[in-house]
Amino acid sequence: MFSDYSSTELISIFAMQGFAGLILFSVFVLMALGLAIIFGQMGVINMAHGEFMILGAYVTFLISNLFADFMPAIFSIYFFIAMIVAFFVCGAVGAFVEWSIIRHLYRRPLDTLLATWGLSLILQQLYRTVFGAREVGVTIPDWMMGSIPLTDIIEIPLNGVFVMCLTLIITLAVYFLMFKSRFGGQVRAVVQNRPMAGAVGINTEKVDRITFALGCGIAGIAGSAFTMIGSTGPTSGQLYIVDTFLVVVFGGAASLLGTIASAFTISQAQSTMEFFLSGSMSKVLTLLTVVIILMIRPQGLFALKLRK
Amino acid sequence: MSLQNFKSVFPKTDIYYFAILAVVIVVIMPLSMDIFRLNLVGKYLTYAFVALGLVLCWGYGGILSLGQGVFFGLGGYCMAMFLKLEASDPESTKIQSTPGIPDFMDWNQITELPWFWEPFYNLPFALIAVLVVPTIFAYIVGVAMFKRRVGGVYFAIITQALASILTILIIGQQGYTGGVNGITDLRTLLGWDIRTDSAKYILYFVNAGLLFTCLVIAQVVRKSKLGRLLVAMRDQEDRVRFSGYDVSNFKIFIFCLGAAFAAIGGAMFTLQVGFMSPSFVGIVPSIEMVIFCAVGGRLSIFGAVYGTLLVNWAKTTFSESFPELWLFAMGALFIAVVMAFPNGLAGIYKTHAQPFIKKIPKLIKELAEPRAHVKSGAQ
Numbered sequence: 002m003f004s005d006y007s008s009t010e011l012i013s014i015f016a017m018q019g020f021a022g023l024i025l026f027s028v029f030v031l032m033a034l035g036l037a038i039i040f041g042q043m044g045v046i047n048m049a050h051g052e053f054m055i056l057g058a059y060v061t062f063l064i065s066n067l068f069a070d071f072m073p074a075i076f077s078i079y080f081f082i083a084m085i086v087a088f089f090v091c092g093a094v095g096a097f098v099e100w101s102i103i104r105h106l107y108r109r110p111l112d113t114l115l116a117t118w119g120l121s122l123i124l125q126q127l128y129r130t131v132f133g134a135r136e137v138g139v140t141i142p143d144w145m146m147g148s149i150p151l152t153d154i155i156e157i158p159l160n161g162v163f164v165m166c167l168t169l170i171i172t173l174a175v176y177f178l179m180f181k182s183r184f185g186g187q188v189r190a191v192v193q194n195r196p197m198a199g200a201v202g203i204n205t206e207k208v209d210r211i212t213f214a215l216g217c218g219i220a221g222i223a224g225s226a227f228t229m230i231g232s233t234g235p236t237s238g239q240l241y242i243v244d245t246f247l248v249v250v251f252g253g254a255a256s257l258l259g260t261i262a263s264a265f266t267i268s269q270a271q272s273t274m275e276f277f278l279s280g281s282m283s284k285v286l287t288l289l290t291v292v293i294i295l296m297i298r299p300q301g302l303f304a305l306k307l308r309k
Numbered sequence: 310m311s312l313q314n315f316k317s318v319f320p321k322t323d324i325y326y327f328a329i330l331a332v333v334i335v336v337i338m339p340l341s342m343d344i345f346r347l348n349l350v351g352k353y354l355t356y357a358f359v360a361l362g363l364v365l366c367w368g369y370g371g372i373l374s375l376g377q378g379v380f381f382g383l384g385g386y387c388m389a390m391f392l393k394l395e396a397s398d399p400e401s402t403k404i405q406s407t408p409g410i411p412d413f414m415d416w417n418q419i420t421e422l423p424w425f426w427e428p429f430y431n432l433p434f435a436l437i438a439v440l441v442v443p444t445i446f447a448y449i450v451g452v453a454m455f456k457r458r459v460g461g462v463y464f465a466i467i468t469q470a471l472a473s474i475l476t477i478l479i480i481g482q483q484g485y486t487g488g489v490n491g492i493t494d495l496r497t498l499l500g501w502d503i504r505t506d507s508a509k510y511i512l513y514f515v516n517a518g519l520l521f522t523c524l525v526i527a528q529v530v531r532k533s534k535l536g537r538l539l540v541a542m543r544d545q546e547d548r549v550r551f552s553g554y555d556v557s558n559f560k561i562f563i564f565c566l567g568a569a570f571a572a573i574g575g576a577m578f579t580l581q582v583g584f585m586s587p588s589f590v591g592i593v594p595s596i597e598m599v600i601f602c603a604v605g606g607r608l609s610i611f612g613a614v615y616g617t618l619l620v621n622w623a624k625t626t627f628s629e630s631f632p633e634l635w636l637f638a639m640g641a642l643f644i645a646v647v648m649a650f651p652n653g654l655a656g657i658y659k660t661h662a663q664p665f666i667k668k669i670p671k672l673i674k675e676l677a678e679p680r681a682h683v684k685s686g687a688q
Contacts, residue, residue: 046462046465102644111461111462112651113647114373114462115647116643118643119642119643123637129633243470243473250466281481285478288477295463296453296454296459
């Protein structure tokens with residue numbers, strides 16, 4: 002399959018597809034970060050995570066319309082405000098869901114899976130009722146349009162660069178929050194030993210709620226970023242949920258570094274193959290490889306060494 | 310099987326439940342419905358095979374598979390491939406550029422029957438494939454996962470990924486699988502037209518017979534030592550392992566059995582509905598099948614059948630009249646079943662209806678002999 006292309010062309014193809022893969026990587030990382038916090042730290046399977054992401058996307062859509070109608074002068078910065086609002090809206094909804102459903106089911110992880118799946122159905126239908134079944138897109142501010150030409154074949158779209166920078170910042174923020182802050186210490190303490198964490202005075206219920214809300218909030222930011230590179234429909238979230246779960250499991254559930262590494266591997270493999278094979282086959286091959294590797298090494302790429 | 314054995318496997322109450330279910334499915338349904346509705350019930354009952362497998366895997370074994378649609382689909386596709394080959398004989402496909410191959414292959418510029426379609430000209434092979442292909446697939450997955458002590462949530466995610474992969478594969482390889490439309494336009498089984506009303510009646514009863522066979526197998530499994538071991542494993546896996554049992558083999562067995570049940574359901578689905586498509590393979594149908602099982606009661610083999618019928622009946626009724634509301638109702642059902650009724654209909658029956666029913670013989674006795682009652686009161 003490589004013989005039809007010259008070597009310079011091949012390099013360009015790999016560079017372009019690699020970059021397209023980086024954008025996919027950004028979406029994966031942003032979604033998987035939230036999921037890794039919820040699943041890896043709390044052991045809760047949130048099947049509605051994709052719907053939280055889409056909620057963030059719809060919030061961004063609403064705010065972009067709001068700015069276009071009432072404050073066109075500062076339209077160019079609406080995205081940052083939308084992102085913050087999306088974070089808090091999704092976080093608030095997440096906290097409510099934790100309070101009303103998840104906290105009753107911590108001892109039954111398989112049941113959280115079914116309950117959150119039900120929640121995702123409800124949210125999907127809600128989006129369909131409120132926003133319509135058709136996909137909506139936001140107007141991208143002018144400064145994000147266009148692309149940087151590197152060579153005469155390779156061009157890098159600006160919105161992709163922006164999404165990647167955003168991913169980097171969020172990842173660093175999550176890292177500092179989880180590993181350098183007092184709150185992160187509490188979360189990890191609760192994960193490692195719940196009764197002891199409670200005994201030393203950590204309010205474990207509150208930590209659970211904030212952790213879940215944080216995961217959902219990050220999903221909201223992911224949704225905001227998602228609007229920059231694609232359009233949003235009621236079922237867009239479901240398309241990513243299985244991939245994201247595989248990303249988290251493949252990386253080793255409790256390891257943030259593993260999540261990033263596996264998101265990188267999966268997205269790059271998928272988008273590079275996409276150029277040479279059909280889109281569906283490249284996805285099948287990537288997912289199948291991941292599943293086979295997981296069967297051989299169930300603990301994932303980066304596993305915490307635990308005695309079980 | 311000695312009489313003693315028989316009584317321990319089929320206690321009196323369970324025989325009553327078998328009888329009631331048999332009356333409902335074999336007598337009441339066919340007498341009270343026209344063939345269109347009965348065919349719908351037959352279609353729902355094919356899902357009951359999957360729910361039954363899930364009762365054993367999930368309720369008893371604690372293994373939640375979110376990929377049962379894979380086995381349902383594999384069974385259904387094996388059947389559909391045979392029927393499709395019979396429907397596309399050179400005579401009826403002579404307008405194609407390559408006569409004698411299924412129409413969707415011709416549309417996708419495939420000029421020769423792919424090698425893996427060849428053996429499906431043979432009915433015994435196809436029937437064996439219906440059972441064996443999904444079971445072997447389940448065996449491979451089961452060995453890979455359970456021997457490494459992967460279970461619970463991870464198993465659920467991986468089976469879900471498998472369902473997703475198979476769907477993408479089927480849709481992507483349009484020329485070999487019929488793509489998103491699936492394998493449609495199936496007509497005859499060895500010359501016997503399966504689209505007529507009489508054929509639909511016969512297939513309904515064949516389906517009911519197979520369902521009862523599977524129910525009996527499930528009953529034997531759950532009342533046997535194996536069934537008790539499964540429950541023990543579900544609750545205290547390590548303790549069973551330390552007692553010297555090879556836990557993984559039991560899990561593999563029950564997972565394969567569930568897969569085989571699902572495959573039979575899939576094949577019967579193809580026969581009764583007349584097509585098979587990837588929309589019965591993917592994540593959404595697989596999780597829906599879990600909810601059928603959960604609504605019926607994850608520990609009750611009869612509940613699985615009633616739950617399947619009830620949810621599907623509700624789905625058909627609701628989505629006919631309020632399509633918007635259906636997804637809300639379905640979502641609420643998921644949450645309600647998990648949070649309020651973890652044992653489903655069977656649980657409700659057991660806590661509320663059964664004590665009442667047990668009182669009935671006593672009540673009748675008291676009504677029949679009022680004097681005895683008075684006497685005992687006077688003493």
